[in-house]
Amino acid sequence: MYKHIIVWKRVSEVKAIRYVCFEDIVGSKFCVQSADFFYLPLDRIEAKWLDEQISELLIELDPGQRSGWFGSLVEAIAHHDKDFSN
Numbered sequence: 001m002y003k004h005i006i007v008w009k010r011v012s013e014v015k016a017i018r019y020v021c022f023e024d025i026v027g028s029k030f031c032v033q034s035a036d037f038f039y040l041p042l043d044r045i046e047a048k049w050l051d052e053q054i055s056e057l058l059i060e061l062d063p064g065q066r067s068g069w070f071g072s073l074v075e076a077i078a079h080h081d082k083d084f085s086n
Contacts, residue, residue, distance in 0.1 A: 001024075001025050001026065002022040002023060002024060002025065002063065003023040003025050004021075004022060005021040005022065005023060005073065006018060007019040007077060014039055015037065015039050015040075016037075017035050018035070018037075018038060019032050019035050019080065020033045020036065020054050020057075021033065021073060022058075022063045024064065024069065027069070029064070029069035030070050030072060030073045030075070030076040031063050031067050031068060031070065032066075032079075032080035033054070033058065033063040033067070034054070034066075035081075036053075067080055067083070
């Protein structure tokens, strides 16, 4: 079982990153399933698609298998940023 956590990073006046994270509530471990990039002006169709993708990715594969599990949310995001050069 997982707890869904959303973390935002403001990159600039026109760009933000939404980290889709999960906590394994039994093991108290954290992972980042995906990072979604949003730009102004906001594309509402793309934003809706990204929201739907959260469920699809979770159903397809255990979220920890995408990026690994970490002891803290900060560690999980840092690892994801390093892997994807965010």
